[in-house]
Each structure stands twice: as structure tokens, then as C-alpha cells.
Amino acid sequence: MLSRCVVGALLLLCISGPAAIMARPQPKLVVVISIDQFRYDYLTRFEKHFVARGFNLFLKEGANFVCARHGHALNKTAAGHAVIMSGAYANHHGIISNDWYDVEGQSEVYCVGDLTVHTIGAEGEGRSPKNLMATTVGDHLRESNAGQSKVIAVSNKDRAAVLMGGKLANAAYWMIDSAFVTSSYYMADLPEWVKQYNRTNPVLAYFDKSWERLLPEAEYAVQGVDDFHAEETANGMDRAFPHRIRGMRKRLTSSFFRAFDCSPFASEVLVDFARQGIVHEQLGQRGVTDLLCLSFSANDRIGHAFGPNSHEVMDVTLRTDRLLEQFFAFLDEKIGLQNCTIILTSDHGVAPLPELLRAHNPSLEAGRVDESEFARTAEQALEKEFGKLKKARRWISYTDDGMLYLNPSALEEKAIAAATAEHTVDLALEALPAVYASFTHSQLAANRSSDELGTKMLRSFFAERSGNVSVILKPWFIDAPDGATHGQPWNYDAHVPLLWFGAGIKPDTYYEAVSIVDIAPTLAAMLGISRPSGSHGRILSEILRD
Ligand SMILES: [Zn+2]
Numbered sequence: 001m002l003s004r005c006v007v008g009a010l011l012l013l014c015i016s017g018p019a020a021i022m023a024r025p026q027p028k029l030v031v032v033i034s035i036d037q038f039r040y041d042y043l044t045r046f047e048k049h050f051v052a053r054g055f056n057l058f059l060k061e062g063a064n065f066v067c068a069r070h071g072h073a074l075n076k077t078a079a080g081h082a083v084i085m086s087g088a089y090a091n092h093h094g095i096i097s098n099d100w101y102d103v104e105g106q107s108e109v110y111c112v113g114d115l116t117v118h119t120i121g122a123e124g125e126g127r128s129p130k131n132l133m134a135t136t137v138g139d140h141l142r143e144s145n146a147g148q149s150k151v152i153a154v155s156n157k158d159r160a161a162v163l164m165g166g167k168l169a170n171a172a173y174w175m176i177d178s179a180f181v182t183s184s185y186y187m188a189d190l191p192e193w194v195k196q197y198n199r200t201n202p203v204l205a206y207f208d209k210s211w212e213r214l215l216p217e218a219e220y221a222v223q224g225v226d227d228f229h230a231e232e233t234a235n236g237m238d239r240a241f242p243h244r245i246r247g248m249r250k251r252l253t254s255s256f257f258r259a260f261d262c263s264p265f266a267s268e269v270l271v272d273f274a275r276q277g278i279v280h281e282q283l284g285q286r287g288v289t290d291l292l293c294l295s296f297s298a299n300d301r302i303g304h305a306f307g308p309n310s311h312e313v314m315d316v317t318l319r320t321d322r323l324l325e326q327f328f329a330f331l332d333e334k335i336g337l338q339n340c341t342i343i344l345t346s347d348h349g350v351a352p353l354p355e356l357l358r359a360h361n362p363s364l365e366a367g368r369v370d371e372s373e374f375a376r377t378a379e380q381a382l383e384k385e386f387g388k389l390k391k392a393r394r395w396i397s398y399t400d401d402g403m404l405y406l407n408p409s410a411l412e413e414k415a416i417a418a419a420t421a422e423h424t425v426d427l428a429l430e431a432l433p434a435v436y437a438s439f440t441h442s443q444l445a446a447n448r449s450s451d452e453l454g455t456k457m458l459r460s461f462f463a464e465r466s467g468n469v470s471v472i473l474k475p476w477f478i479d480a481p482d483g484a485t486h487g488q489p490w491n492y493d494a495h496v497p498l499l500w501f502g503a504g505i506k507p508d509t510y511y512e513a514v515s516i517v518d519i520a521p522t523l524a525a526m527l528g529i530s531r532p533s534g535s536h537g538r539i540l541s542e543i544l545r546d
Helices: 004-022 041-045 055-061 077-086 137-144 158-165 192-199 217-223 254-261 265-280 298-306 311-334 354-360 371-386 408-414 418-430 441-445 452-459 516-527
Strands: 029-035 063-069 099-102 107-110 151-155 171-176 179-183 209-211 243-245 290-296 340-345 396-400 403-406 435-440 469-473 495-501 508-510
Touching: 029 077, 029 158, 029 311, 029 516, 041 311, 041 495, 055 063, 055 311, 055 340, 055 495, 063 516, 077 137, 077 158, 077 516, 099 396, 099 403, 137 151, 137 290, 137 516, 151 158, 151 265, 158 171, 158 290, 171 265, 179 192, 192 265, 217 311, 243 254, 254 265, 265 290, 265 298, 265 311, 298 311, 311 340, 340 516, 371 396, 371 403, 371 418, 403 408, 403 418, 408 418, 418 435, 418 441, 418 469, 435 441, 435 452, 452 469, 495 516
Parallel strands: 029 290, 029 340, 063 508, 151 171, 151 290
Antiparallel strands: 063 495, 099 107, 171 179, 209 243, 340 495, 396 403, 403 469, 435 469
């Protein structure tokens, strides 16, 4: 039996814990920054080149979690961004990947696609958080004070802005070519300040600009050679510095915008737009707590093209550092940094180029897979087991992000249960040399996965949206024809920064393993608002000042 003294102490803790959190002075502005595709080790590898108050604002004056990881299996952009503000995994928030397949409608679903709304400010398909099944910190902040708090999300990518903003955001803005746009989900027309910003055409000023290294070339030796054959050239750029940002054309064409999106200049425009938003929406200057979510997409596009060990990734990291310093100086001048709570993290990391790894040792098991090989293997195994299908009918309807979807007509024709066909595909795929494991829909739906990888896979599983079979690759195997990619459960895809700065935050380096799902409940506790609907993590009480 507990002694009266212990019971008393526990009671006191229960009463004083939340009260102590509630009594904190509320920040005027919360800024949650996601740098798309940013591995934790970029902070240590490039730290000696950081300026005084960019990343160092957190590293020297804030809380730095050295072992913060995403806890789901499919480390993709949409899934990662949905985690940050909901504190939930895809088994609750529903955003299993960037795309999935609607078996009944026989069509691909884009994570933030919504045919009932339309894009405002440019031609584009409708976007909204309709597919996001969880609530976010921003939603509860808005709910907590009759919508007095503003929640605004800004990114180069639609999915990052929409998913971080949540369901009750005042606005999510993203870029289509040279314009910042939004959706009719949020508003009927762009605010005047956004129209005015677009009229200044800031992107066009970068046409034919040269992206050169920020530091002398010798400083980039830690990244190896600049020109490596496995890098990608698809975005209108060559493999080596300097990069002329014009999309390989003399005239301004749409390929310029693809090159621009894959350059650090896209981040300059993004931060410039965010600053305008703070001024015109008076974020943090209205007597209530506002929330700004900001996601940098260029780091991801550059990482995909050149890989994590490239001069380009080092350069965009250093340029992001300088941009952050300027942005934080702006916040200080406008709102006062002591009145801001700033969090920085990422939606996922990235795997190295397998060719670069094999250059260290040609016998190393590392390589690329083509997902069409998964579909081919599955088709052959199913045909061998159950016989040929009627003319032109296929067993597999759709393959993407390691998920294979069975064709219901094929199952009907052969009168076999999905679970039976899944088992056949599972066995065939697990025999492939690049495959570490595969999981069937039936297995995951019955919660039959108890090891660590199975738990991560269950967190990425949403029964109505997930494929019949999901494939996990062996470490150092990637599914990209060139360049680098992410999407696996391994730490290089999952281990990202988690940095906090603010008046109530205890500056220190924290070594205990934490999860990205811990951000939302911690922020909710700091703000004294409800935890988001599926919030899974714990309050990082170690960083909160007494
Ligand atoms: Zn991403």
C-alpha cells in the first residue's frame, strides 16, 4: 500500500504539474520550422561553418535533442509533416505517404488533393487537409480562444503547408512557379498583401542567376568530390558548381521554375514571403499567441538531386543557416525573440548515394531498386500459383512507395481471398535480394507485428489506404533511378534535428532518445491547450523551466 506521504506527494504533483505549465508566460508567436530532408548529422558535420545565431541560436542558447527520430516506417514528406503538428502517426492521421491508391475509384490519391476546392492565385488542382484525419496544435490553439489566434503555414510545397497548418488554419500558402497561392478551402480570394507580393515577381529576378559555393571550394572536402556520376541532372542543372539557374534554356520557360525550386534561392523567396506575412498579418503583435509553420522545400529537392554527401547539400545547409539568422534577427526586431518559441525539425532524412558507398568497397551490399520489378515479381508469382488471367487483366493495380495494390477483378476472376494472394506476393518479394521484409495488409490489419520494425510499419498503416503488401528495403538500398531518396524506417531516414528555443525552454544538449510525435503534446502543454486528437508522444518536460 502507498504511504500517506507518497499519496500526498503524488497528489501535489498532479495538481502542481499542469498548474505550473499553465502559469507560464505565453509566447506571442510560435514558429515551427521544418527543413524538408534534413538529417541530424548535418548539424554536427557543418557546425564549424555556422554563423552566430542561425542554427546556433538553438545549439548555443536552446534545447538540442541529439537523438530525435520519426517512429514510423514510411519516411516520406507528407507523412512526416503530418506527424509534426498532430503528434500522431499515420495509423491515426491517415497520411500514409505522399500518394496512395483508391482501389474502388481505381485512381491515385494525392495526400492533400481535394476535388471540391480549387487553387486561388494560379492554375492548379484543389488542395485541402481533407485527408488528414487528426487534429493539430494549430487547430486547438484556434479552438481555445474563439479563433483569435492566427495559424498560418507557408512552404514551397503544398503538402508541407497544408499538413502543418491543420484543419482550422487561417491560411496555408505554397508556391506554383512564381506565385504564392492558397486554396478556396481557406479563403475566397488572396489577401491584398499576397497579391501585391506576387505582383513584384520575386522569382523572376533569379532567372539566369549563378548558384556558387558560399565558402572556398577547399572547405567542401568533407563532402568528397563535387561531380559524381550518380547525381541527378533532371532539374535543369549540371552535376557540379557553379549552377546557372535558368533550366538549361536561354529564354525563361517552365524548366527555369524546376531549377529555381531546386536551388537555395527558393528558400530566400520563402523567408521573404514569411516576413511579409508576419508584418501584414501582424503575427505575434496582437495580444494573443499566433502560430507560423514554415517548411523549406529546396533542401529536399537539392538532397534528392545531389545526395547528402554533395557540395550542394553542404552549401544549401550553410545558406539555410544564414537565412535563419536573418529571419531570427527580424523576429527579434518585430516581436522580440524573448516573446517567441521556435522549434526546428524535419520531415525525414535521406540515404546516401549507393554508388558513393560502393566506391569505398565495391563488394558492399548497397544499390538501387526499380519498383516495377516488385510488380513484375508479384505478377509472375501470382500467375504461377493461380494461373493466367483473362486477356489484358493484371494482378497488380498500382505500385508506389513500396506499396503494392492487388486488382480486385483479378481476385474475383480466380475466386481467391486477398489474404491468400497477399501471402503469395509476400513470399515472392521477400526472396528479392534488396528486400529486408514485407508486410501484408491482412497481417497489419490484425495487428500481427510485434517487433520494432513491425511496430513502425503499423504506425504507417491505415487500413482504407494502405497497399496489400508493403516492402521494406535493406539498409543502403533505395528506389530511385539516380540521385538520392528516403522513405525507409532506417535511422538515416528517421533521425532528424529537434531544436527548441524560447523563454520557457531550458538550454542544454539532451541525449535521451525522443520522438517527433513528442513535439505536439509538449507545445500543447506549453500553450495550455488540448492535446491534438491522436497525439501519441510525451511532454518533453526536461526542457521546460520550473
Ligand atoms: Zn520531404
